Amino acid sequence: MNGRERLRRTLRREPTDRAPIDMGSTAVTGIQAATYARVRKALGLPDAPVRVEEPFQILAEVEEPVRRALGIDTIGLPGRDTIFGFPNVAWKPWTLPDGTPALVSEHFRYVVDEKGDTLLFPKGDTSASPSGRLPKGGYYFDAIIRQGPLDEEHLDPQDWAEQFTAFTDEDLRDLETRSLRLYEDTGYSLVGCFGQAGVGDIAFVPGQMLRVPKGLRDPNLWYEYLASHPDYIRGIFDLWAGNAMRNLELYRQAVGDRIDVIFMGGTDFGGQRGTLVSPKMFRELFKPYYKAANDWVHRNTGWKTFYHSCGSVAKLLDDFVDMGVDILNPVQCSAVGMEPEGLKAKYGDRLVFWGGGVDTQQTMPFGTAAEVGAQAGERLRTLGAGGGYVHCAIHNIQARTPVENVLAFFEAAKGSPVLA
């Protein structure tokens, strides 16, 4: 049984020889580049710099020998541009903050300021103001908030229009070529990293990809405006979703049914203890856009829709099902109401759980390999019972994670058949 077959059977909740495994198919199921370098070394692979595929969270491009060694069943089809608005082309050397040799896009242009922070430029344009900051001694970039003056009496959603662009012919040819190659040359299940249907995703609010972002861009103010200026927010969402719907059709033309799963978006609605916004606000302001996009996918393709939201979203899961989410990620079992037994019992026949395999806030970085193995084994039994579970950590495997914990996590899935 190859990865593609294993994943397809799992999506249909059919028996498999073992649970399918994902690491690296999306920017929410990845591995931080320095941790990846240590995994590579532990697997006995020859030394080589790590390619940073996703520069914001400094995630590694997972290579074929690692995929084979860990039993990974998936492969991602990322978009051409990173969140900083530049493509990953023509790799050049860069050193990770911990000294690990890496490769980054030639458009990854940065300066180091007097504090020792690394500042990254949007679109690789050093004449623009930098849009990402990696603090000295830190592990990830964060967005630099470039909030211009806001006239609350004259807010115009069109200020955001520049952020939403149609796929170009070049984008589409590239997607077609890469998806054909991955589909024909590998036995992996392809995950299309579309992502544009994540209307309202706070990660995109600062506009890291733009030279000069306009309109509301400060995440602190954003949450306030959801309540105080809903019409302005809805105007932005109309542009966001309108572009996503047009691009979905173009995406379908380019990749067809070579992908099994489409990453729709990753708007976070949960904190550790509950939802960030009220279920009422979710239903009125967000849900209609998601439902329209998922309905389109189900009407026009055989893809399963993958949706990411961190935190406690238990109170929204009936809505997620109702709006056509097929796959839930990252299944943050440590958050209130997200206990795996309860989720599986209530939603196991309607949602596929892609994640939930191990807690990356506590167990994975700070526990022992035995504790990681035990938690992974327990999640394989609860979430994996009867299929419908993809073995994957809860969000990206973070920096400073002990390599033996990473290996124990993947080892846990091997050799245990998933029965009907």
Place this chain on the structure above:
Amino acid sequence: MSEKLQTLRRLIVEGQAKPAREACEAALSEGLPPVRILNEALISAMDEVGKLYECGEYFVPEMLISVRAMKEALSLLKPRLQAAEVKPAGRVVAGTVKGDLHDIGKNLVCMMLEGAGFEIRDLGVDVAPERFVAAVREGGADLVALSALLSTTMPSMKATIEALREAGLREKVKVMVGGAPVSDKVAREYGADGYAQDASAAVALARNLAGVGVA
């Protein structure tokens, strides 16, 4: 409670910033003492907002618009409170620890503490242990509030608490911690005095640690 104070309190709970400012102006022009407006309208309103958050009526956006309304009113009161030498509920030095740039949670905690009558010195994000030490040493503080979102930066909380100890300041302040990967267990391991799971809980914890009751 006077009708003007009741109106101001309601407008803050509802998150109506401009009307709250106008209501505060009206209360002041009626001759109500600023400290009474602070206690009976602002602090009382923010306590109500905290309760509404705890019981699942309010969420982050609703809390933020109430904070905005409270700040509008507070900006009118502040110079008068300072002139009258009204003491704050406690003095707090707050910040997101070294290596971590996340500030939404920390900002919300600071604003809710301000709404509870605390004086806040917010050191911002990516704050090195020595900066916390310097802030406590130079300005004095009753409480130090540390925030972290990342599992990779959470250990900076421990380093900060150690730095306060080495500087001989640990016994002079109470340390509270919070953020997504943080827990009671982590707080105990790191030697903090308390952990708060959200901004509303942070107010209760700060009051407890500073030894002040609910207004």
